[in-house]
Amino acid sequence: MGLTLAQPPEGGLSAVGRALDHLGAPFENATGEALRPIPLYRIGETALNAANPLKAALRFGWRYIVRDSEGAATVDITDEERPQLLRMSRGDKPKRLLSAAARAEAASGAEEQEVRILAFDQLSEEILWLTAPKGDRFISLAGGRSLGTPALLRRERARVRGRAPSDAAPMPAFGFEPDTSVS
């Protein structure tokens, strides 16, 4: 069976076209064609310590890869009946996504695996998520490293712990409003 993708919303491709029409100045060469989109998932920090955080993953959008003069650009749309544009990217990120997808396909076997993209929050690195009954696998979009679920969760939990304000955080010299601190 190999790698599969979930069915995108019906109006997804039209939303991509509208996005390119309306805000296409940086993407004016991204005119031609799009590949099948990959669903975007996110897990909140508070869900990370749940027994099975992956079950708490929320699908919030779809990423289309479209052709442009530099090779590829991506267009993200919302996961709604009438999808709306979320984000457009070009440069290294689309290339890294294609590269990780190729790596995932090369490593796939007979078992069916659904391909997704997962992020934990705005600061976390996105990762290609291959779901399968026998165990999920993750492929980094930054370096192509492959991880299993335990290793990924260990990494993310450690990252979030590193972000948490320490109890021992010193009083800053120029004012402190703890309920309105920002990261």
Added chain:
Amino acid sequence: MARGTPAFLGKPVSVPRAPPRRLPGAKPTGAEWKRAEVLAGRTAGTAIGDAAAADTPLRVVVGFSVEDQIESNWCWAALTLALIKKYGGHQMRRQCEIVKEAFPHLSPCADSSSANHMLELSGSLKYFGMRNGESVAGQVGPERIVEQIKAQQPVCVRVRSDLRPAGHVIAISGYQIIDGEMYVQVEDPAENGGASNTRGPFPFATLQTRYFGEATEWNRTYFTKPPA
């Protein structure tokens, strides 16, 4: 793209496009777009008052850009440093130097992770003389943004979502009006990964409600000014 494309992504299909549309004024082109990531969102948009509703090219705060935040909690330091570089009046050139001012007993320049602390941006702006009045709880209207960008003063905004409960600060650095709708350009210190930290222009309505993609609250606004 077709060469070597993974088979599971299917064969490319045509994207339905409308005939080319000519936007008024100069398009934002050139190096600033080369590696820019654009957050867009064809949401309802936000109409701006009649007096300011004429279509405009992208107007930006000149000489203002935000670098990646060095530590995960240093969005406030990255924005403060960007404003210092824009406005002048202080010698700091690294985020750790800003953090050192806030936490004098720590050594953020020697070990940044040991000083990875959140801080309210308002205090930092005030300390460096760049706070332009008290911060405003919640959002401000597009007219205030236009007024500040015309004055070459970035407007900082705090956003949060359920998936990002700690809050995060970004800066509005430009605006454009198309068909009477307001679009904004944003500098985001967390928008890393080798790309530019400039996002947009995207609809003002996106910033108001869904900056992170999911429901997002814009819950505080900080006006800035050059230090006296």
